[in-house]
Amino acid sequence: MVPKRQSYRNLKSLGEAQDIFFSRFRDLLAATESIPVRAACGRQLVHAVKAVRSVPAYNASAVDGVAVRAASTFAAFQETPASLAAGTEAVPVNTGNPLPEGMDAVVMIEKVERLPHPSGDRYEVREAVYPWQHVRKMGEDIVRGEIILPARHVVRPYDQGALLAAGVNAVEVFRKPRVLVIPTGGEVVPPEEAPDPVPPGKILEVNGQMLVSLAAECGAECVLNRPVRDDLGTIKDSILGGVASGYDVVMTIAGSSAGSEDYTPAAFAELGELLVHGVTVMPGKPTLLAAVQGRPVVGIPGYPVSAAVSFREFVRPLLFQLQGRTAPEHPVVGAVVGRKIPSKPGVEEHVRVILGRVGGKVVAMPLGGGAGMLTSLVRADGILRIPATVSGLGEGEAAPVELLTSEKDLDGRLLVLGSHDLTIDLLASAVQEATEGRVTISSSNVGSMGGLLAVGKGVAHFAGSHLLDTDTGDYNRSWIRKHLPDADVALVTLVHRHQGLITPKGNPKGIAGVCDLVRPDVSLVNRQAGSGTRILLDYELGKAGIDAAAVAGYRNEEYTHMGVAMAVTSGRADVGMGIAAAAQALDLGFIPVARERYDLVIPTPLLDDPRIVLLLDIIRSDAFKAQVLALGGYEVGETGKIQLT
Secondary structure (H helix, E strand, O other), X not given: OOOOOOOXXXXXXXXXXXXXXXXXXXXXXXXXXXXXXXXXOOOEEOOOEEOOOOEOOOOEEOOOEEEEXXXXXXXXOOOXXXXXXXXXXXXXXXXXXXXXXXXOEEEEHHHEEEEOOXXXXXXXEOOOXXXXXXXXXXXXXXXXXXXXXXXXXXXXXXXXXXXXXXXXXXXXXXXXXXXXXXXXXXXXXXXXXXXOOOOOOOEEOOHHHHHXXXXXXXXXXXXXXXXXXXXXXXXXXXXXXXXXXXXXXXXXXXXXXXXXXXXXXXXXXXXXXXXXXXXXXXXXXOOEEEEEOOEXXXXXXXXXXXXXXXXXXXXXXXHHHHOOOOOOOOOEEEEEEOOOEOOOOOOEEEEEEEEEEEOOEXXXXXXXXXXOOHHHHHHOOEEEEEOOOOOOEOOOOEEEEEEOOOHHHHHHEEEEXXXXXXXXXXXXHHHHHHOOOOOEEEEEEOHHHHHHHHHHHOOOOEEEEOOEOOOOOOEOHHHHXXXXXXXXXXXXXXXXXEEEEEEOOOOOOOOOOHHHHHOOOOOEEEEOOOOHHHHHHHHHHHHOOOOHHHOOOOOOEEOOHHHHHHHHHHOOOOEEEEEHHHHHHOOOEEEEEEEEEEEXXXXXXXXXXXXXXXXHHHHOOHHHHHHHHHHOOEEOOOXXXXXXX
């Protein structure tokens, strides 16, 4: 079959697509089943449940003591105790024992004394009791025939105890939805079967596992199919097989766009009704929604973030509905935007953000990267939705953020912005380990200047910076005086590190230094404007009398040292400026250019914050310094030293 390029069919807004999809399956519920109460925790009841027996099933003592007729104790006082015959007028009982015939109260053991008597032992009772005192009356907790739990109730551990006590051993619940996930594409390979290195053109199938686990969090049972090739007949057969096998929901992965090899839209249309082809949401635009033989079938986009958005907006609510439940609302926190977030009008954007409580307000900083950046989901604390009617959010604007973590976790969160360095990641791991997760670090790589300004604006707890003063050779101090003249900040050295030119292993083009960057056969990968590395490169170019415009690739930017190293590894560039540790991590060549000081810029009042105190203790520890040295390309002689207060 000759592939044919398609087009999106009347893109729908997110709200429109949800209305179309959920109205079509409004009354769809999973089948029901009877299961043991012991296995019912977390399951949704179909009907109300009535008690089979009363609880307690008999009148029982609520304390250890003696059972009596209450009237026989009315004259009892501490000074003039009532004397009752043991075994007839006063019968010993323990907690839970049935109340003996004719008795209607229990005197606590502390209020009686058994004494020998010629005619038989007697109990001296020093406190009067009223009828049914210290007695759990029959049916006091549950009465046979009454409703214990209502219909559509989610069974909790306490409920299981009550059901078993009331004689209910099995309950009818909605069956867990059965979900089939079908990855598509001949290039897709299960990670366990992939060679190392992964051959060009092959893609590791990881979205399937993410979707399976997301479905499990919604109470579903999910099966991950082996990837199927890009072929209309094969894709149709896989979907029909899932429907015929009784799966409640079928998800396909990839092949849902409008490209020439995207067969999924045609498969959906030929098998049933293609309800929605494309949604005006980013990421997630290529989502497909269809009905096949009365079953919901969802085409999940191939990019990981798009896949997560598509699941979140369409599959998650459906899975809860199938169990007779409404999907729990995501917790929301009010935040202020730490830096401008542009967006495209006409498209609802779901922006991944990191969050931190700084100076009494929650700050949201957007994470970079497109729909293929799986790590942006890993690092994200929340999702900020920008409506289709808005062209972005300005710095300082307030906006609600849907949390992917708990709001309480934000109290232990340290927000660090600025220059990227591998030791920040090392520090974040050490802090989290030392506090058993109570204190965490979230970072965003916005360059040294961006971090410096963020501290000045009060939207970061601290920043990483290595801004070179080209006149003095010093780092950071003059930049702080210039851009934060009124700020009360401290400079704490994290490391000294070696910056230089990263080349492929063996340096095949024989690059000797900055002067070779103007060669016609050499292509550069640069760091973003405002980064300390970019400033260093510009300084070195200036010293060599080189115009940046003469350097091929000068506008080709990456936001991290590892990004630069990967660009060189992949062949996208012949050389890039970066730290020695990044070159060593990927086994690349390295030509030293400069030794620089990388500092943490910390507001002075925060030096007494217990989280910062802990941070500095870790930085100054021998264990941390040893880990830094193991990375290569670092010096720790001044690590932890306060350079400026």
